[in-house]
Amino acid sequence: MADPTDKMENIINLCKRRGFVFPSSDIYGGFNGFFDYGPLGVELKNNIKQAWWQDFVHRRDDIVGLDSSIIHHPTTWKASGHIENFTDPLVDCKESKMRYRADQLFFAPVRVAGETIGYISVLEDETMSAKAEEMANEMKRKLAKQGALEPLTLKDYTEAKPEEHALIPSPATGKPGSLTPPRSFNMMFQTYVGAMQDASATAYLRPETAQGIFINFKNVVDTGRVKLPFGIAQIGKAFRNEINPRNFIFRSREFEQMEIEYFIAPSADWQTAHQGWIEGCLAWFESIGIPRAKLSLYPHPTEKLAHYSKGTTDIMFEFPFGVQELQGVAARGDFDLTQHSDVSGTKLDWFDEAAKARFIPHVIEPSVGVDRVFLALLTTAYHEDEVEGEKRIVLRLPARVAPFKAAVFPLLKNKPALVERAEALYRRLKKRLNVFYDESGNIGRRYRRQDEIGTPFGITIDFDTIEKDAGVTVRNRDTLEQVRMTEDEVVRFLDEQVNG
Numbered sequence: 001m002a003d004p005t006d007k008m009e010n011i012i013n014l015c016k017r018r019g020f021v022f023p024s025s026d027i028y029g030g031f032n033g034f035f036d037y038g039p040l041g042v043e044l045k046n047n048i049k050q051a052w053w054q055d056f057v058h059r060r061d062d063i064v065g066l067d068s069s070i071i072h073h074p075t076t077w078k079a080s081g082h083i084e085n086f087t088d089p090l091v092d093c094k095e096s097k098m099r100y101r102a103d104q105l106f107f108a109p110v111r112v113a114g115e116t117i118g119y120i121s122v123l124e125d126e127t128m129s130a131k132a133e134e135m136a137n138e139m140k141r142k143l144a145k146q147g148a149l150e151p152l153t154l155k156d157y158t159e160a161k162p163e164e165h166a167l168i169p170s171p172a173t174g175k176p177g178s179l180t181p182p183r184s185f186n187m188m189f190q191t192y193v194g195a196m197q198d199a200s201a202t203a204y205l206r207p208e209t210a211q212g213i214f215i216n217f218k219n220v221v222d223t224g225r226v227k228l229p230f231g232i233a234q235i236g237k238a239f240r241n242e243i244n245p246r247n248f249i250f251r252s253r254e255f256e257q258m259e260i261e262y263f264i265a266p267s268a269d270w271q272t273a274h275q276g277w278i279e280g281c282l283a284w285f286e287s288i289g290i291p292r293a294k295l296s297l298y299p300h301p302t303e304k305l306a307h308y309s310k311g312t313t314d315i316m317f318e319f320p321f322g323v324q325e326l327q328g329v330a331a332r333g334d335f336d337l338t339q340h341s342d343v344s345g346t347k348l349d350w351f352d353e354a355a356k357a358r359f360i361p362h363v364i365e366p367s368v369g370v371d372r373v374f375l376a377l378l379t380t381a382y383h384e385d386e387v388e389g390e391k392r393i394v395l396r397l398p399a400r401v402a403p404f405k406a407a408v409f410p411l412l413k414n415k416p417a418l419v420e421r422a423e424a425l426y427r428r429l430k431k432r433l434n435v436f437y438d439e440s441g442n443i444g445r446r447y448r449r450q451d452e453i454g455t456p457f458g459i460t461i462d463f464d465t466i467e468k469d470a471g472v473t474v475r476n477r478d479t480l481e482q483v484r485m486t487e488d489e490v491v492r493f494l495d496e497q498v499n500g
């Protein structure tokens with residue numbers, strides 16, 4: 001379990017075996033960058049989205065929801081800058097036909113005693129420095145060079161000088177000469193709308209949900225429910241033709257985002273608002289079971305920000321394959337509303353009654369991927385331990401997000417009185433919550449089947465339940481403690497555990 005690759009393998013296996021996540025189009029051999037969520041996965045995913053919506057929309061007074069279409073008027077993407085700038089640098093290996101993102105392909109000249117003896121290349125990951133060191137030593141040994149190896153300086157391929165392109169080996173073949181110079185690759189998926197298949201009919205699958213919010217700003221303001229500062233929240237699919245989808249559902253080509261555009265007055269202190277959102281998002285992650293210790297902040301260096309951006313901080317999570325972005329919290333100024341106002345000719349502004357002034361609000365944008373939250377929860381929850389001398393896999397998912405909130409078991413399946421009582425409780429609970437019923441196999445095995453899919457409570461109907469009216473036992477997945485309670489108490493107990 002110590003090896004992070006094993007942990008990811010174990011989680012991917014569990015996801016397939018128990019019906020959380022399948023490779024898309026499995027019967028046709030899968031389709032790279034796409035995934036299907038199975039019967040348990042769709043529950044976990046819906047619970048994440050529901051918790052987010054409850055906490056950021058229903059439980060607040062200043063945020064309203066939206067569900068815009070996935071395909072917008074194509075001019076949207078011209079105004080937003082996506083047609084020109086939503087690109088990744090792509091590099092091809094002409095020999096192997098492999099494609100890489102140039103900013104994920106690292107290289108270094110190998111220098112021994114002042115002489116460059118060749119180049120090495122590695123793909124970005126946690127171990128790339130160690131791998132590069134090993135390759136450089138290997139090259140020195142093969143070429144029988146004497147003297148000290150100089151420390152390697154790894155740079156990404158976008159920083160390579162034109163004369164270096166032919167010298168850097170392809171990660172696929174290990175030999176130089178086959179890598180192309182980097183070129184810009186637009187990540188938006190194109191489609192045609194209507195019967196014509198020409199440039200006039202080109203449209204795009206949205207690469208983010210955010211623009212749907214900006215282009216509806218006026219509609220939402222005109223319906224009159226909001227007062228500045230306020231936010232518009234949206235959950236929905238986004239599509240990016242990622243060059244290199246990887247790390248399971250972490251980077252895929254079709255995923256789901258939960259985004260808020262939070263509008264503030266231009267005179268408001270954006271730094272305080274930005275910081276408030278960062279802290280609010282950290283607190284939310286903790287509340288759904290992602291520990292603070294695995295989260296960290298990455299403020300983007302000012303020189304790498306887009307010209308309009310005032311500041312962006314990523315909330316990073318310690319995934320088994322490294323510390324990676326879970327959420328971005330960006331302060332985007334008035335860029336988006338100004339662009340859409342200018343290009344559409346429709347004023348997207350706010351009239352401040354008190355100051356009798358019109359202005360374009362500024363915006364703070366917390367944006368998070370549902371699939372990445374799903375993966376962060378699974379990697380946090382996944383444990384292997386031992387119960388009664390047997391190895392068990394357990395997902396320690398909090399009750400609020402767990403696919404099933406409880407499982408109901410009659411102690412024995414061949415005793416009709418036990419079965420009847422268990423089924424009655426199951427039906428009663430099922431009206432309120434997603435619960436599971438299982439009567440097959442010994443009770444220990446039934447517990448373990450539920451532990452593996454994260455069901456927090458096991459409710460057993462035994463002879464004391466029916467003969468002495470002594471209530472049912474409720475077993476806690478994590479502490480293994482068993483307490484007796486009446487069926488009425490179980491209903492209240494589960495409601496509290498799930499809804500707080």
Ligand code: ATP
Nearest residue numbers: 242250251252255325326327328367368369371372
């Ligand atoms: P990255 O640097 O990882 O490509 P990004 O900075 O391009 O991400 P944003 O455009 O800020 O990402 O998107 C907001 C959020 O959407 C990300 O924090 C992430 O949770 C999610 N997201 C972005 N791209 C993907 C993807 N290809 N697969 C899954 N989730 C994604």
